[in-house]
Amino acid sequence: MADIIDYKIIGSEMQLVEIELDPGEGVRAEAGAMMYMGADISMQTNTGGGMFSGFKRMLTGESFFITSFVFEGVGKGHVAFAAPYPGKVIDINLRDFGGQVLCQKDGFLCAAAGVDIDIAFSKRLGAGLFGGEGFILQRLSGDGMVFVHAGGTIVRKDLEPGQKMRVDTGSLVALTDNVDYSIDFVGGFRNALFGGEGLFVTTLEGPGTVWLQSLPFSRLADRIAAALPKDRNKG
Template sequence: MNNHEIDYKLYGDDMQFVEVELDPEETVIAEAGSLMMMDDQVEMETIFGDGSDSDGNGLMGKLFGAGRRVITGESLFMTAFTNVGQGKKHVAFASPYPGKIIPMDLSELDGKLICQKDAFLAAAKGVSIGIEFQRKIGTGFFGGEGFIMQKLEGDGMGFVHAGGTMHKRVLSPGEMLRVDTGCLVAMTGGVDYNIEYVGKVKTALFGGEGLFYATLRGPGTVWIQSLPFSRLASRVFAAMPKEGGSKGEGSIAGGLFDLLGGDRR
């Protein structure tokens, strides 16, 4: 075991958080801003990159690791939480939006997991958080996640989050699954990921499902989310009152005032 071996417990249903139990000198790393609470004698330190030793111990190695995270749109920095006291201590991390937190034991996933670039939440120290380039141009341009996705490598525990309900699907060799590009959360390294055109112009223009979908071909395991954050954000943005708009749009009186052009200030 090259990574720190941590225990954990999940709380909640649709607004989850994960509580990690640390033995003395154990460390967990997390995205900046994901902390919910921590015990006394848990030391918090801001670090470059993911804190793993995969890029060497020198300054250039650390800068290179942090730079890879910038390419995926993440912060240069991560936060390390270490138990510097005696006995077991706890630190908890929360999802940034409603959904599920999925524990991923990399030792059971051949040491590698590919996920959407904003899915990572926390991991045992030693897990390397890098980038995965999509080799196919079509996948890069139209895949929703661009050319770059996150890559978790190691033999420790990692935690990813996604919106809505999570569905795990195991694909047998040659089995194919078509997925909305925004609904793909993560997949094991052996899954072949590509993008296909929906095929019909009328469906593409008026179907409301976009021009492309992802095709996932086994063998391997994929995780699908029912509510991508981009979909949630677009609905919230569409429902926001425009400048000069009226309040109380959902009421009968509000609709009547809108119809008559009344001013309710």
């Protein structure tokens, strides 16, 4: 059984996570997520399980490589990871959730060295055809700590057996593996044209736990793009 790593989450609205490592202890992260580290931390970049594992991660829009950070000094070592846009860091102990959670393709930040990082295709054909963000999820499995990034504010919902809720697909950050999910058509001509929420929503059914974000990166990017000045000389 893996030891639980020591860490602290720093900041309020634009958070980062600092991991404290014992000699020989390591942590894994997406390439490019590291913010700072001590002098005795070694970096080992690889595919995290062979070429096939690297290609599978590329399908989710993540890096082909996974970087491991191992402390090779004495005493305590520190390494910190920050997300690429404003938001919160969710700390999840996989032992508390059956050893496995699923997260959105751009949500994974870092994890204890023994955590396996894979992809999980949607359970239902409807999600694959229409869900967009919901088609491919990342599966994080093991018995250690994982850290997931969410945009804006985090909302955790613990669903009872049979309890359902519908959410904007981009607002779903992570869920435990026992949550049933599907992508459903909103319906209605006016909803489709003027609703502003898209044609589809994600339906979640308990039991299980889900984590939601108030500001998906796709929504933030759309607002920034809309505010940019148009090139009047173009064309």
